[in-house]
Each structure stands twice: as structure tokens, then as C-alpha cells.
Amino acid sequence: MENVKKSAFRFDDFFINEVQTKIENRHFDGEIELGMNLSGSSVLRNSKSQLELTIILRVEAEDYFNISISTVGLFTTSFVEGDEKFESYLYTNAPAILFPYIRAAIASITAQCGIPPVRLPLMNLTEFGQKLKESRTIEE
Structure with a gap:
């Protein structure tokens, strides 16, 4: 049996920090137009081997509801x-x-x-990743 090579990038944990909801109208049928605002921050820790990624997503359907969720993902890497x-x-x-x-x-x-x-649509997160890179924080 072949040994499996250990990944240099590992997903360790995910949790939700905060959720806010406001329901204005529970009665809607069919398609609704969603507005989404994605923001976040990244912190590199412990000589840059741990990444804490915070993503805040606000979803709004005018006259129906709005939701804000703040989430955190923890990763470990051996990349430099x-x-x-x-x-x-x-x-x-x-x-x-x-x-x-x-x-x-x-x-x-x-x-x-x-x-x-x-059900949120799939998203291309390349631009979001660039924003994260520009706003990252490094903690030793």
C-alpha cells in the first residue's frame, strides 16, 4: 500500500461567530433577487503557519429579509x-x-x-481573495 503524502495546507475548523436575521415578509413565491455583500479579514499567526479567515456575508432580498453571518475558518500551512x-x-x-x-x-x-x-449561487472568490491579501494582519 502506498503512503499518502501529507498536505502542506490543512483545514482545521469552521464556526459561526454571529448571525443576525430580519424577516419582513414570509410570503414569497418563485424567484427573488438577492443582494450580497462579502467582506472579511485574515490573520497569519505563529510564524505564519496558522491562518484565521473571517468572512462576513450579508444577504438581502428587498422587502423580504436580510441576514448577516460572521464565520471563521482555521487553517494550518507549512508553506512559507x-x-x-x-x-x-x-x-x-x-x-x-x-x-x-x-x-x-x-x-x-x-x-x-x-x-x-x-440557496446562494456559486461565486468566483478570486477578487475577494485579493482583498483579503491586501488587508491581512500578521501576528507573531
Whole structure:
């Protein structure tokens, strides 16, 4: 049997820090237009081997509801800063790994609020990753 090579980038944990919902109208059928605002921050820790990625997503359907969710993903890496893979994993792959968890949380929360579950569309997070890179914090 072949040994499996250990990944240099590991997803350790996901949790929700805060959720805010406001339901204005529970009765809507069919398609609704969603507005989404994605923001976040990243913190590199412990000699840059740990990444804490915070993503805040606000979803709004005018006259129906708005939801804000703040989530955190924790990652560990053995890549070093300056490595091409370091940038790719931290600022492209990490948000892409977290987004399905956020989508599932939004669907579950909306269903539990008594409205049809909101299924967020898939998103290209490349631009978001660039914003994270520009606003990162490094803690030793």
C-alpha cells in the first residue's frame, strides 16, 4: 500500500461567530433577487503557519429579509510566505473551502426562520481573495 503524502495546507475548523436575521415578509413565491455583500479579514499567526479567515456575508432580498453571518475558518500551512502556492492556498483556496459551509448555514437558517431556504449561487472568490491579501494582519 502506498503512503499518502501529507498536505502542506490543512483545514482545521469552521464556526459561526454571529448571525443576525430580519424577516419582513414570509410570503414569497418563485424567484427573488438577492443582494450580497462579502467582506472579511485574515490573520497569519505563529510564524505564519496558522491562518484565521473571517468572512462576513450579508444577504438581502428587498422587502423580504436580510441576514448577516460572521464565520471563521482555521487553517494550518507549512508553506512559507513568498511561495506561489502560499498565496494561492491562503487567498483563493481558503475562501473557496469555507463558502459551502456558509451557503449551507444560510439555507438552514432561512428554513428555520419559516421562509423558503435560500440557496446562494456559486461565486468566483478570486477578487475577494485579493482583498483579503491586501488587508491581512500578521501576528507573531
